[in-house]
Amino acid sequence: MSTVKVHGLVIENYRKMNLKLLLILLLLLSSMYSLGQEIGTAFILKGTLRDHATKEKLPGVNIYLKGTSIGTSTDENGRYSFMIPVGRNIIVFSYIGYKLLEKEESLGADTILNIFLEPDERVLDEIQVTSQRKFFGNIDYGREIPTISSKEIGKLSTNNASDVLHARLSGVWSTKTSGAPGDQQKIRIRGQASFFSSAEPLYVIDGVPVPIVNLASLGISDLNVNDIENVTVLKDASSTALYGFQGGNGVILIDTKKATENSINFSVKSGLQWFDNYYDLMNTEDFLSSLDYANKTIRAYIRNIYPPYSDTLANHNRQDEIFQNGFLQEYQLSASGNKTPLEYYLSGNYTHQTGILPLTLFERGTFTAKISRNFGSKMALDFSYRGSYQNNRNNQNEYNGNRLLFEGISKSPCLESIYDTLAYPTWNKRRIHADYEALNGNESVQSLIDENNVNLKIYNHAASLMGRYQFNNELSINLIESVLLRSSKYNCDSRYYLNPFTGPLNSLIFSSSENVRLLNHQINLSYNKTFGPNTLNAALTHRLYADNLWWQVDSMQSIPEHYSMKNSMVGYGTKGSATRQFNSFIANVSYDYKKLFFISAVANLSRIKEGLYIDYYTVFPSISASIDFAKLAVFSNLNWINELNFYSNIGTSGNYPLNGLANDLYMDIPYTYGGTDYSENPIVRQLSNRNLKHESTSEYDFGFKSSFIDKRLTLSGTYFVKNIGDQIIQRDIPYYFGGGKMLINLGNIKVKGFEMNAEAVPVRNKNLSLIVSGNISASSQRVTQLANGEDIKFYNSDIFFPEFIIKEGEPLGNIYGYKSYGKWSAEYKNRKSFVKVGNLALLNNDSTNNKINENDKVVIGNSVPDFNWNLSSSFQYKNLSVDFTVYAVHGVDKCNATRGGTIITGVNRDANGFYADSISAIFLDEIYESSAFIEDASFIKLKTVTISYEPTAKILGALCRFSLSLENLLTITSYKGFDPEATIFTDNNFSDNALDRGAFPNPKGVFATINFKF
Amino acid sequence: MLKSSALALVLLCLSGCNLLFPPEEVEFAILETTSDYENVIKGVYGLLTVTMCDADLFYINVKGDDLYNISADYNVFFNDPVDKCWTYDYSTENYTTDKTWINLYTIIVSINNLLVQYAERKIENDEINKIAGEAYLLRAYCYFRLTRTYGQIPLVEDIRVDYAIAKSSFIEIYEFIENDLLLAQQLLPENIGTARVPYITPHKGVAKSILAELYLSWAGYPCSDATKYQLAATTAKEVIDNQESYGIGLLGDFADIWKRSNLYNKESVFGIYFIQPSAEHGYNYLYRSWSFINSSFDYIDGFWTTEAKYYNTYPKNYRRDITFLNDVHKHLYSYDTILTEEIVYKYIDELEPKCQNLKYRKFFFDTIQMTFTDEYSSREYIFGNQRLDLFRFAHTLLTYAEASARSGNLNAKAYECVNMIRRRANHLDIHTPSEFDLKQGLSPEVFADSVVWERAWELAGEPEGRWFDLVRLEMVENSASLRYPGTGDFLGNLNISKKDYYFSIPESEIILNPKLGE
DSSP states (O other), rough: OOOOHHHHHHHHHHHHHHHHOOOOOOHHHHHHHHHHSSSTTTEEEEEEEETTTTTOOOTTTTEEEETTEEEEEOOOTTEEEEEEESSSEEEEETTBBOOOOOEEEEESOOOOEEEOOOOOGGGGGGOHHHHHHHHTTTTTOOOOOOOEEEHHHHHHOOOOOOGGGTTSTTTTEEEEEOSTTTOOOEESSSOOOSSSOOOOOOOTTTEEOOOOOTTTTOOOTOOOGGGEEEEEEEEEEEHGGGGGGGGGGGGEEEEEEOOSSSEEEEEEEEEEEEOOOOOOOOOHHHHHHHTTTTTTTHHHHHHHSOOOTTOOEEEEEEHHHOOOEEEEEEEEEEEEETTTTTEEEEEEEEEEEOOTTTOOEEEEEEEEEEEEETTTTTTEEEEEEEEEEEEEEEEETTTTTTTIIIITTSSTTOOOOEEEEEOOOOOOTTTHHHHHHHSSSOHHHHHHHHHOEEEEEEEEEEEEEEEEEESSSSEEEEEEEEEEEEEEEEEEEEEEOOOTTOOOOEEEEEEEEEEEEEEEEEEEEEEEEEETEEEEEEEEEEEEEEEEEEEEEEEEEEEEEEGTTTTEEEOOEEEEEEEEEEEEEEEEEEEEEETTEEEEEEEEEEEEETTTEEEEEEEEEEEEEEEEEEEEHHHTTTTEEEEEEEEEEEEEEEEEOOOOOGGGGEEOEEEEETTTEOOOOOOEEEOOOTTTTOOEEEEEEEEEEEEEEETEEEEEEEEEEEEESSEEEEEEEGGTTSEEEEEOOEEEEEEEEEEEEEEEEEEESSEEEEEEHHHEEEEEEEEEEEEEGEEEEOTTSSSOEEEEOOTSBBBEEEEBBBBEEEOGGGGGOOOOOTTEEEEEEOSSSOOSSOOOOOGGGOOOOOOSSSSSEEEEEEEEEEEEOOOOOOOOEEEOOOEEEEHHHHTTOOOOBHHHHHHOOOGGGGGOHHHBBBGGEEEEEOOOOOOOEEEEOOOOSOOOEEEEEEEEEEEEEEEEOOOOOOOTTTOOSSSTTTTTSESSOOOOOOOEEEEEEEEEEE | HHHHHHHHHHHHHHHGGGSSOOOOOOOTTSSOHHHHHHHHHHHHHHHHHHHHGGGGGGGHTSSSSSSSOOHHHHHHHHHHHHHHHHHTTTTTOGGGGGHHHHHHHHHHHHHHHHHHHHTTOSOOHHHHHHHHHHHHHHHHHHHHHHHHSSSSSSOOOOSOOOOTTTOOOOHHHHHHHHHHHHHHHSSSSSSSTSSSSSSSOHHHHHHHHHHHHHHHHSTTTTTOTTTTTHHHHHHHHHHHHHHHHOOOOOOOSHHHOOOGGGGSSEEEEEEEESSOTTTTTTSSOOOGGGOETTTTTTTEEEEEEHHHHHHHHSSHHHHHHEEEEOOOOOOOOSSOOOOHHHOOOOOOOOOOOTOOOEEESSTTTOOOOOOOTHHTTHHHHHHHEEEEEEEEHHHHHHHHHHHHHHHHHHOOOHHHHHHHHHHHHHTTTSOOOOSOOOTOOHHHHHHHHHHHHHHHHTTOOOTHHHHHHHHHHTTTGGGHHHHHTEEEEEEEOOOOOOOGOOOOOOOHHHHOOOGGOO
């Protein structure tokens, strides 16, 4: 509401103030005011407001001039007084529970206007049952929380709900780690705060938390972007405490659309994606002639693999074989109606998208229905259902990255596969480097493509019922009951090559399923009382959240075709189940003193029950305070200051992921014993830690939010410190206890950082507007404590790469390896600190001997970004609008193993010299573990450019909107790989952003949309 | 107002209690009914079959003088632990021996879970007691096998993870196993007929037989507590005396033990039954052998064979003909060539004495003639319905004989016990004295020595056979002289010490719990 005040109000409200001070202020402010308006053209309007029937004085009634921000509100005696300009004015009187009154007055002198407002029975019909924030016990923040509205979302070209948060807000680091269709953004709020357990924020859709779980951890992939009304990010401890055990990583509140008008919307989108940021790979001629320079041994070896090259040899550019164009089609139809007391919103969406790699596909159908009904003036009920089907065909969650991209592009250009020629070498005579063999050897690109024949099908049903009963103006009771069922099925029908001994071609048929069931119940009693200009909000909430996950491997067959076997390996099933329950009693109270001071406190008493053993209580308290200096008399007369809010929050929250490993696991081995078939034999396979605790986050922050000149300039910034204790780590269980993994608590992380936001609206009028906004967020995370000071490493014995180690006192995300100084040269010769390995000069860190060993590993990079920023601009001229977003991440290192592959097999043109000179190096692990392939993956990307046009005239009886979006058009980076943003998944958070080993790059794209509104 | 208040109250009541949303729990972790217990013990048997399928369990047996790996070249190339076991070469990492540790402890953890819950059981019936008895017996066997494979090991009887558990002393381990077996003996049913699954699951006689074997081991290395021979003898005697009531005994024909038609027989005291091919491996390979004869190529594949000197000193009798395939065709298996059917296998006409490495026939006694490709399509028929004997009644007879002699109580019954085995070896009636009998009047030392050799021949290649005798009698140091000189890489001059008696505890375990490395 109005924030620009004229001095008349100050006189009214602060008349008890020292007269002298008042006089000075008056002089000062009058002079300022006179800058904007001619003296003598404004008059004071004052009066009293009363109830029409009872004649009671009404405090807190809003009075403003229509179409302006000039206004005031009545004091405790129902009186008001403010200055209005001369001429015709429409004065609006608005008060909850009363009919809106508009009065047109032409004023030439100071006037008294006494008004009687009529009560409105209809007002309570406008109960907002779906707005999560309002619903949740009137939680207030004393300031505006950044929100992404449906209007902004509409300008994005995405059909992926997680993209909505990308490059929008400060304090959010979002990475599109894979460009595969349907893949989700990796979102970190306020830094990377967890070693192993889920670091993703909690999504809350219409008040219902969505579980993030193992196999189908696709978060909100089922959500239709077109159904989103707005998205709010809760970052600070005062708000995340509300979500207790689930709030530690931040909370993203999503409100979905509800009926606002009678309309039918139809839109069609179609798009094209392509990828052209290729490596410079050699053709056959260059490749084979480069071998002639190679070391004698390797030449002999390679000659063994490749037949004598002749004119008949193929000449492949592997990248042309691998990449293709991706196509997207999307159809959206929604209808909404508002026939008091019934409101409905129905929406259906079908998306079909093929990716830039063969076989990749994302297909989704969603249906949403929302029906609201008011019962009289005091009660409202709201039922909603979301159903979706997804078919996700991409192999991107694979642990070792995409083999097609990693191994496929490293294949020599000159032949299909070893088996095509039957010319594979006498492989058992010599031990050949496993990676080399895999990369250059025995599989054709086509077989790598076939291997990707996997799909993940997800069925999702969510239903919820919300109710609200308003006892009177102060007291209301709210209820949400919801059920979510998600079942996902993973199928793999993949053919792959094994080594020549076991047979050239194998098939793996594998399927597994995972089911999630969620029940959420919330009841909330809220009390909202206004004392003149002051407001008291208090609420009591009980939330019961229970989720239950069960999964099983349905079948697994491995069929080596070499032996014409029907079933060589069948059925080796595992299954498991996990159950978690949070029971929270939340009390929150806030008090707003004249919009000047604001204080709020939350106490969340939560009980967790997981599986059989975990059952304990915790209290998550938080407190937050803010002061808006703009409301102080000193500033309130400066009408160019709208808001000058300083705030601080302190509080705690937790992170307890639903993770099957925290529960007892049971393995099912179908077998026969004693003549009987037993298919279910539950046995203890993995143990739960009966003392497991949640990761506890304690956080404080302070910041400011300010806006100036009719909110045309907004600046805000926050500094925060988070301490995340009891880090949950997956630790191996000794085999004498059955082996497997167990979750334990050890270690603390401290995250410090700041985030800033600036938004400017240089022009805003009917025909032309321009909004420019930018955010910058930085965080540093340090491991402050590890149990026993023990280092934690991520390793995978199958592949070579530098080590990712967590060490006490060091930043999270450090990459350890041998420091490489490039090619060996004579200048290093007499210096003990360099060792020649292959033909590389590696740093001999310990200088104790002339050999490279574990002790010589040093920090060669850090994979957690230092800071990221984004800039977006929205320009509108009449019916045409242009929006663009730039996103940048800085200070991040990545191991580019994809490029490493092309170098060591010698197909990359960059490798030419290296390959010929230092071929012996190729066989050494140290090369892979050195900084040779560590690259700076900082980037600045032009993420989206959207141009849209809305003709004024109706076409086919509908209002239309045409828009064209361009995606990832431009990237500025020194990273030499496909895409600096893409990474593969590892089983932890600290190396998650560190390894590009065949990571799926983000393609460029162009999308065209037509919207019809009937 | 009243109406709306009531409505609100109803809403409050509905939601305020958990009745609307009963908490979901995983039920099958708690053993509440008899069938819960049954399921768990079935799972344990399942794991046991998986363990027995793994050749890894038998790697320790390869260290004995009765086994040899035919494909030494192959194994050297692949750094195969089998070969390392045979040559006592631990210089390279032989991590695959870890699987024995992993599998056996996995079984133990499952059993611990069952027994912990059994101790707090809410129901009481015979079936549960029988199951608990089986659990004690199986745990005892696992620890028995573990301690003889790895030496000192940690004893775990709870399910709470202890990262700092220490290794127990040998005495503690043997006492623990003894205690388990005694408990098993109390809880198990009387005989083979009243067993929970007749002829398959253990009964009192089984517990007692294993107890006798335990005492025999206890008397030898590493505990070297000679007083246990007395216990071994009396325990074995009780089994022999009560064989009728237990329903166990010696079969008259040595070949009958191995016949497919005799899957369930009275001689098998403690056996593991494979009805179908193992889910994990697709076949039940004992000693890594593929037990089929290929009609089109006329060969038997299989990596493990007998050791030459052992075979040459083996008495030439009926039992030898059943135990070994002495008309075997050795194949040439070349990895230098492409694996095609024509050149991989060659018929070799030269039999003994040149052929040093003969296949064990007894494990594949009823093999079926099949073509190469048919074999895979009907593997259930071939690999199903097999039994792996861990302890046979022959064990008990020989244990009694040896323990009696060593405890200074050499008697006629001891002679009779060993002579029954000798008569059967020569395909004679086991109760009628024969020319092959050991004659009365041998000194206890000579008699015991004869029994040890009889045991070596009778139990040739079996998982509870020769190697553990070498260990308990501290004969491993003589390995060089026991084997044929110049076989494989075994040069006969290795410096064998007590460390070669056991495998080392897996490195991964020592990393997690450094106390195990001490």
